[in-house]
Amino acid sequence: MKPESSHLKKKHISPYSTVRWVILVITLLIIMVPLIFVIGGSFKTSANLYQHPFGLSFHPTFSNYRAVIHDGGMLRALFNSIIVSVITTIAVVVIASLASFGVTFLSGWRGILPYGFLVIGLAIPAQASIIPQFVLFRELHLLNSLLGLIVINTALLAPIAVFILTSFFRKFPVGVLEASVLDGCSTMNVFRRVVLPLSRAPLSAVVILVFLGSWNDLLYPLLFIQSPVNRTLPLALIDLQGQYVTNYPVLFAGVVIASIPMLILYVVLQRQFVAGIMAGSSTG
């Protein structure tokens, strides 16, 4: 044992740190137990799951995953979800970053007015406008189509993205923008060559938030989508419950598969959350 760790052991444990530890462990359990339950369950047979719900010694079986993958509807739903979420994310990032740039750096009403609309949009709960939305989308023939889901998700998630990005832009070192203007940048070039490259962290946050939001959205698919070909993953998972009345292991396998893209996205973008990207711009 290294000297420091033996030293640590002798350290007095304060009541404060005990409380901290208890809270940490409880939080961890709240998160981990269902996770282990679902992931473990997805490798069990039904019988095994019912006998030892939390048991961890069993022969893992991939039959549940096979069942999910061979269910043609699931793959289709996965594909649909990817389409909807990817396009929504791209649309929100493009719209929100441009909007935030304008809202932050345009003077007078050109900045305030759009921002006001977006804040109002945030303030109204989505549920309150569901009926008008439904009617509107029916008139526009956007019901029962992936495009409809993309449009509604973009509209709902863009304001939050603008909120995040503007709060970042407001702290942006203005001198850097001014320097680029004097270096001959048009407004669009200021945005593209200076603002965007320096906004990787908040943009990554937006990407994760928006992707997660549209990936997990159940309400609008439930409302808008009727035909099985246009189902997204959350819908398909619900149907999974219907088809195999009590086949939880298969459902769990579906859930695990559904969360893999999120996981990958998160790991990939994690690296972008680098602190101190503004370092060195000014005197300090």
Add this chain to the structure above:
Amino acid sequence: MATIELEGIRKRYPNGFAAVKGIDLAIAEGEFMVLVGPSGCGKTTVLRMVAGLETISEGVLRIGGQVVNNVEPQKRDIAMVFQNYALYPHMTVAENIGFSLKMKKMPKKEIESKVSNAAQILGLSESLKLKPGQLSGGQRQRVAMGRAIVREPSAFLMDEPLSNLDAKLRVQMRAEVSRIQHRVGVATVYVTHDQVEAMTMGDRVAVMKDGTIQQCEKPQSLYDYPTNMFVAAFIGSPSMNLYQAGLDEAGEFIHLGSQALRVPPAVFEKHQKLRDYRGRDIVVGIRPEYLPVATERDETTLTADVDLVEALGSELMVHFAIDAKSMTAEYAYEGEDHLAGSGSGIARVDARTAVVPGKPMVFGSDLSRWHFFDKVTEEAM
């Protein structure tokens, strides 16, 4: 290439603060204009208005004869070195310096050669691949400088561009900036707190105070003929000793505390207005370098008590005190640690002079080298 003309320029910030209160200044093509003044007097504000980064509240700004009050900054073709650098944190040193050329769609090869040339001048050749975050303060400042000097703009605006460099590098850069400015031959406005930079680099020097220009002259004229106490105290280092004094009714003696100094007629020739001040209080200004050491007391010498001696190697700074009331034009010159005691002053004498702190010392006084100011208006006579 162009002239820059400011006519009655004013700036009132949105919070109501009047930072610039009516400035008239014409900078000729190729002229090097130095802007000096205490902190907060509006130097940066003036530069920002010329660059177009700040709206002009009142007045007319012309560049190359064209009124540009409402012309966008991109279209003014001005290179500016920001006081706080404002480097692009995500770009390397080379990219920072070459960015404006890239925006001009200059061929890559040409950009590269210009950037490496600028880097050479600035001693940044080794650092071209680093990001600003990896540089020292002085290196960052040189990158900021590099961004301006790769260009051949219509005008240079430089806001204390050498403030963060060590003494040796500063001397070197001073020469380089002058050389580049001459080669490019464009109107330049250069803000500095450094007396030497102000005196040596500028074709003319404009002294600012509280958003107004006090005086704008060739450096030597500014030094020799300051128009008021503020300029007199601000220009020159250490600054001019200013005392309240009295001119007697006959105009024969100036009373400085308990001492009386005979006024030679030549002084009245030089300062015609001084006659009108007979029998009144005035302010006299004596530059530290015009207090030569004297041996015997007579009616042309000034005796002072030595407080402290600073040996600078080449010369001595003698801090002394006399029993006259010292006047301070309300100025603030950074880096100047003026001993603020009543009657205190500084004389600059030869390094080999024998000076004993605590003992009286006799200085010769050449009154024709003195400056005389109205006590109330602070204007020079």
